[in-house]
Amino acid sequence: MALLNDDRLFPVDGRVRGLARDIYAGIKDLPIISPHGHTDPRWFALNENFPDPARLFVTPDHYVFRMYCSQGVDLARLGVPRADGGETEQDPRKIWSVFAEHFYLLRGTPSNMWLTHAFQEVFGLDIPFGPQTATEYYDHIDACLKSDDFRPRALFERFNIEAISTTEMALDDLKYHRMIADSDWDGTVISAYRPDDVVDPDFAGFTDNVLKLGELTGEDTASWTGYLNAHRARRAYFKQVGRVTSSDHGHPSARTENLDPAQASELFQTVLSGKGTADERDAFRGQMLTEMAKMSIDDGLTMQIHAGAHRNHSGPVAQMFGRDKGFDIPSQTEFVNNLKPLLQAVGMEKDLRVILFMLDETTQSRELAPLAGVYPALRLGPPWWFFDSYEGMKRFRENVTETAGFYNTVGFNDDTRAFCSIPARHDVARRVDAGYLAELVATGRLGESEAHEVAHDLTYRLVKEAYKL
Numbered sequence: 492m493a494l495l496n497d498d499r500l501f502p503v504d505g506r507v508r509g510l511a512r513d514i515y516a517g518i519k520d521l522p523i524i525s526p527h528g529h530t531d532p533r534w535f536a537l538n539e540n541f542p543d544p545a546r547l548f549v550t551p552d553h554y555v556f557r558m559y560c561s562q563g564v565d566l567a568r569l570g571v572p573r574a575d576g577g578e579t580e581q582d583p584r585k586i587w588s589v590f591a592e593h594f595y596l597l598r599g600t601p602s603n604m605w606l607t608h609a610f611q612e613v614f615g616l617d618i619p620f621g622p623q624t625a626t627e628y629y630d631h632i633d634a635c636l637k638s639d640d641f642r643p644r645a646l647f648e649r650f651n652i653e654a655i656s657t658t659e660m661a662l663d664d665l666k667y668h669r670m671i672a673d674s675d676w677d678g679t680v681i682s683a684y685r686p687d688d689v690v691d692p693d694f695a696g697f698t699d700n701v702l703k704l705g706e707l708t709g710e711d712t713a714s715w716t717g718y719l720n721a722h723r724a725r726r727a728y729f730k731q732v733g734r735v736t737s738s739d740h741g742h743p744s745a746r747t748e749n750l751d752p753a754q755a756s757e758l759f760q761t762v763l764s765g766k767g768t769a770d771e772r773d774a775f776r777g778q779m780l781t782e783m784a785k786m787s788i789d790d791g792l793t794m795q796i797h798a799g800a801h802r803n804h805s806g807p808v809a810q811m812f813g814r815d816k817g818f819d820i821p822s823q824t825e826f827v828n829n830l831k832p833l834l835q836a837v838g839m840e841k842d843l844r845v846i847l848f849m850l851d852e853t854t855q856s857r858e859l860a861p862l863a864g865v866y867p868a869l870r871l872g873p874p875w876w877f878f879d880s881y882e883g884m885k886r887f888r889e890n891v892t893e894t895a896g897f898y899n900t901v902g903f904n905d906d907t908r909a910f911c912s913i914p915a916r917h918d919v920a921r922r923v924d925a926g927y928l929a930e931l932v933a934t935g936r937l938g939e940s941e942a943h944e945v946a947h948d949l950t951y952r953l954v955k956e957a958y959k960l
Contacts, residue, residue: 494611494619499604500881500922502929510929510939515922517943518950522653523917526958527683527739527795527904532657534643534910535680536670541641544632545570545583548609549590552909554602557817559593566812574813584629591625601880601919608915613646643910647678650914654679654960658739661686661725662703668733679960682733684726684792687741690779692762692772701763713763715756719782726790736959737793738783745798745826745847746777747833755782781833784868788843793958797875799824799850821850821877826858838866844957846901848872855887860894870957871895873903879916884923897945902954924949 501511534541541547549555550570560566567579570586580586597603610616614632618624635641640649647655659665659682671680689700705712710721729735750758755778761767762775780796787794803809805818826847837843845868849859863869871891874883891900903920905913928946931937937945954960 492617494607494617500919500926502926504933507926507929507933510932510942511922511926514928514942514946515925518921518925518946519918520651521947521951522651523655523913524653524902524951524954524958524960525655525905525913525917526737526954526960527656527658528906528913529658529908530655530910530913531908532659532667532671532680532682535647535676535678536667536674538642538644538676541636541643543583543636544629545586545590547632547636547911548606548909549586552602552912553815553817554600554909555590555597555606558596558600558602559589560817562593562596564589564593566808566816571812571816573811574809575811577811587629588622588625591620591622591628594621604881604919605909605912605915608918609911612914613911644676644678646910652678652913654681655913656681656683656737656958658683658685659729659733660688661690661722662688662700662707665729665732672732672734679734681960682729682735683795684729684733684735684738685741686722686725686738686779686783689722690740691742691776692765692767698763698765715752715759718759722782723786723790726786726792730790730792735792737795738787739795739797740780740783741797741800741802742776742780743798743801743822744773744777745796745824745829746773747780747830748774748777749781749832749836750778777829777832781836784833784837784843784845787845788837788840791842791959793844793846795846795848795872797848797872798826800876819876824849824851824854826854826862830862834862834866834868838868841867843868844870846870846872846957848875850876850878852878852883852886852890855890856894860891863891863899864895869899871900873901873920875906879906881919881923884920885927888924888927897949898953900949900953901957902949902951904954921946921950 498508501508556566556569556571559569568589570580573579610620614635616628616631620628639645665682668682688694689704701712704721708721708724711717712721758771758775762772784794799822800819801822802819803814804820808816808818847859859871863871874887903917905916907913924946928942932939932942
């Protein structure tokens, strides 16, 4: 018995559902382009078997363990590593048992659909998952993972991935990307330049990181000019070694600045000294967004701005388990005024691509669609993180299409560490778009042939163009 409904996520009206099926049929087997994500490049470099089901599905997936944590399940019981050196569960079968016992908590969530898709489509399981079937699931998946057909490169090819991007910080040596490039495997795995560690004064070790940036590049990063030159050098290195086509910037706000060089230099010295106020630190981050946009004009990198997350909201959890452990929370984000300095400087550049991601849905129709609907440099990224879901994607299309159109968006990216969820996530996006386009056809707002063309563009062409893949 199949775990998944073949018509899942399609409109309930019979005629519209039929249109959605037809549109989906034309795109469901297109290659996956994954232009932004957080899979580990060592998987593809070393091509070693994944160790066990728990470490594949549970311990790396903050979508899963944050929900369990909300119901009082200790992250250590799920095998999440402790940053403070404390004990955490090491037995994968015990981790899996806790996972199965509380799997009901994921009912109605995107995680449930992604996991169920992986269980059925990747591992061939067709019985419901839960405490009664946990051992059967574990034994079956564990046996699969020991075979060559479930190594990372084999799954990459089975998932029909044409290209996938990992994300590395500015100081990364890109060792595993070099290994991939030097191997005889022809899978396309690229990096993205994420300079938060040397751009964000609130990042742990910021001052030391800036000095290391200078050591890596031979530039004097104690000076503003040398600091900018060091970024240019690292971007060039990432392009050469990691085949990078994009940069990525995870800032708490969308604030940008466009200070003159003297003012920018003074601000840099202030934050480098560790004496900057909260406003000065935010202003520096904003100045660096504009500087990075200007560099993108020179070197051609697509620029991604992921704004609006209050990261590591729980101090005790961050201290115990480290960064990125599910306690990143969406916050209210303003774009119109915050982006204006950057847009005044480079917004009319036709060859620049600045992709905006949002966690504040109230801005979609009011701010983001009108901005992307007029500035040549701007594009709207897909619903991200908490809104990477059926409802989130549907609301996004409804909120932005009338003002920004389809062609100021950039398709879908999965933004994930959970490798086996990648086909599921892309399938959800394709089904949502098929359903939305079917509604437009049924209500006379789009021709049926146009709908098929748009579906192909949203699935494949736009993402390749936006990320220069």
